[in-house]
Amino acid sequence: MGKIRVLDEWVANRIAAGEVVERPASVLKELVENSIDAGATEIEVKLEDGGIRLIEVSDNGDGMTKEDAILAFRRHSTSKIQTADDLQEIATLGFRGEALPSIASVAKVTIFTRPQNEQMGTYILTENGKPREISETGTRKGTRVIVENLFYNVPARKKFLKSIRTEYKHSLNTFIRFALGYPNIRFQLISNGKEVFLLLETDSITKRIKDTLGTDFSENIIEVGHSIDEISVKGFITKPSFARKSRGYDYIYVNGRFVKSPLVSAAVKNGYGAYLQKGRFPPYILFISIPPELVDPNIHPSKMAVRFKREDAIFHTVLKAVEKGFQKAKTTPEKIAPSISFKKSITTKREPTPHRVITKKASPPPQEEPDFFRMEPEINFYQVHNMFIFVETKNGILVVDQHAAHERVLYEQVLERLKSASLTGQRLLFPIVLEMTPQEMETIKEYKDAIEHLGFETRAYGSGHILIEAFPPFIKEIGNGEILHEILEDITSPEIEEPDKLKRVAASIACKAAIKAGDKLSQREMQNLFDMLFATENPFSCPHGRPTVIELTLNELERRFGR
Numbered sequence: 001m002g003k004i005r006v007l008d009e010w011v012a013n014r015i016a017a018g019e020v021v022e023r024p025a026s027v028l029k030e031l032v033e034n035s036i037d038a039g040a041t042e043i044e045v046k047l048e049d050g051g052i053r054l055i056e057v058s059d060n061g062d063g064m065t066k067e068d069a070i071l072a073f074r075r076h077s078t079s080k081i082q083t084a085d086d087l088q089e090i091a092t093l094g095f096r097g098e099a100l101p102s103i104a105s106v107a108k109v110t111i112f113t114r115p116q117n118e119q120m121g122t123y124i125l126t127e128n129g130k131p132r133e134i135s136e137t138g139t140r141k142g143t144r145v146i147v148e149n150l151f152y153n154v155p156a157r158k159k160f161l162k163s164i165r166t167e168y169k170h171s172l173n174t175f176i177r178f179a180l181g182y183p184n185i186r187f188q189l190i191s192n193g194k195e196v197f198l199l200l201e202t203d204s205i206t207k208r209i210k211d212t213l214g215t216d217f218s219e220n221i222i223e224v225g226h227s228i229d230e231i232s233v234k235g236f237i238t239k240p241s242f243a244r245k246s247r248g249y250d251y252i253y254v255n256g257r258f259v260k261s262p263l264v265s266a267a268v269k270n271g272y273g274a275y276l277q278k279g280r281f282p283p284y285i286l287f288i289s290i291p292p293e294l295v296d297p298n299i300h301p302s303k304m305a306v307r308f309k310r311e312d313a314i315f316h317t318v319l320k321a322v323e324k325g326f327q328k329a330k331t332t333p334e335k336i337a338p339s340i341s342f343k344k345s346i347t348t349k350r351e352p353t354p355h356r357v358i359t360k361k362a363s364p365p366p367q368e369e370p371d372f373f374r375m376e377p378e379i380n381f382y383q384v385h386n387m388f389i390f391v392e393t394k395n396g397i398l399v400v401d402q403h404a405a406h407e408r409v410l411y412e413q414v415l416e417r418l419k420s421a422s423l424t425g426q427r428l429l430f431p432i433v434l435e436m437t438p439q440e441m442e443t444i445k446e447y448k449d450a451i452e453h454l455g456f457e458t459r460a461y462g463s464g465h466i467l468i469e470a471f472p473p474f475i476k477e478i479g480n481g482e483i484l485h486e487i488l489e490d491i492t493s494p495e496i497e498e499p500d501k502l503k504r505v506a507a508s509i510a511c512k513a514a515i516k517a518g519d520k521l522s523q524r525e526m527q528n529l530f531d532m533l534f535a536t537e538n539p540f541s542c543p544h545g546r547p548t549v550i551e552l553t554l555n556e557l558e559r560r561f562g563r
Helices: 010-022 025-039 066-071 084-089 098-102 164-181 203-215 263-277 313-329 401-419 439-446 448-453 482-491 501-513 523-533 552-559
Strands: 042-048 054-059 109-112 121-127 130-138 142-148 188-190 194-199 221-228 231-238 250-254 257-259 284-289 381-384 386-392 396-401 425-435 457-461 465-471 551-555
Touching: 010 098, 025 054, 025 098, 025 142, 025 164, 054 448, 066 121, 066 130, 084 142, 084 313, 098 109, 098 263, 130 439, 142 284, 164 188, 164 194, 164 257, 194 203, 203 231, 203 386, 221 313, 221 552, 231 263, 231 313, 250 263, 263 284, 263 313, 284 313, 381 523, 386 401, 396 523, 396 552, 401 501, 401 523, 439 448, 448 457, 448 551, 482 501, 551 552
Parallel strands: 042 188, 250 284
Antiparallel strands: 042 054, 054 142, 109 121, 109 142, 121 130, 188 194, 221 231, 231 284, 250 257, 381 386, 386 396, 396 551, 425 465, 457 465
């Protein structure tokens, strides 16, 4: 007997679901795409437990007849394409006919739907991917899909889901992508019975940006636009000073479809040129219109990857749009300073001498330690560009990054003090009101214990705002509270690999409180910093993993000079 067998439909559907349905956010994406394709002008989303327990999407779109509703649960049943030629000109968000059957194979799905021209609607309840109950029902025009207990019948898949809060953040990001892409649609998001968003339809994309991403974002945008032949790019980039440490605020829409495109991202980066600091990523929202036959979204089940047939034209259109945006706004952001400059360094306010909070003293290292520990007596410290500290050693020169070094010192001091108790924050006479994006609000909830343990005291203040009532004792000034935005960005960045939440927050706060490049230090301050650095458990890297110190040996210097 042969070993190869044809899989039954139920097993095949669950395999297909693994490609289409990765997490609750995947389900939400498929359902909202169906609503948009149905011509909806109002879409309501309800989530419970981040979408793991329940995802409900209701719309006022075209609705389906009973026959169409039943067919919708069969694989590759779709109203959006008819022939293979249609794949060359896809004008809708969905087209595979896999969404509902894939979802129904790994969750309990209920649907209520009614088209405009019928008095009664259809109710369908599915089990294991197939309709179990079908009946006529009274319901409003449009469609309501309820997805419950995702992966209830696939334990191996369910165990790979993250925490409720993490899954909710993914679902929230998916919702925001649709809300930004379709300002002409009224969107509502309700999570665990609480309204998160109520976005009225608008002709103004800037208003939708403000309502979803916040005032701070909307006040830092630059409008862009350019066309080449049949390709059109319009949207908004942000000022270089608004660039982030990680990607996540890049919104690219191709014919209304949110996509991830390395090609477009590279064009945007090139458009910024020298205005963008190394390692920073500018948020932007771009809408690309292109004839359907010139773009192929049919290369992955998620439909978030696309292939362009005229990549050069796309690249140059985006590039030109960004460059023209800077010119039109008459923006002249500071270029990144050249690596070598003979101008006198500009110094910021001088920091007080670092105090030796750590009591243990740096002891002579064991013989197996690197030779650069062997310092000459009465060594002088030299500060270069108010950024690096040069120290002469027996074998050459030691170069210390003053910011990274102080960051390591503060980080270990904070963790040492936390061994005994939480840090008591400095109370503010007048609390600071700070606007938060939805993603930041979720991050604060997720890291609340760690943030409070380190001395911050915050509480919700109306919709999309918090009050800062106290801040960590080792942060000298809180200013307008912007430092909390930076900390939230840091702790969600993949740059910090530390899984422990408390240590992630401590690393970020240490970074913000540390001596900065540009701060002039005295001989005593440099000596203290050097001593404290080599009294830490790991003096060779900052909490983010960057080196704090490197050695240039005499042999290396002689070799570089051809001696």
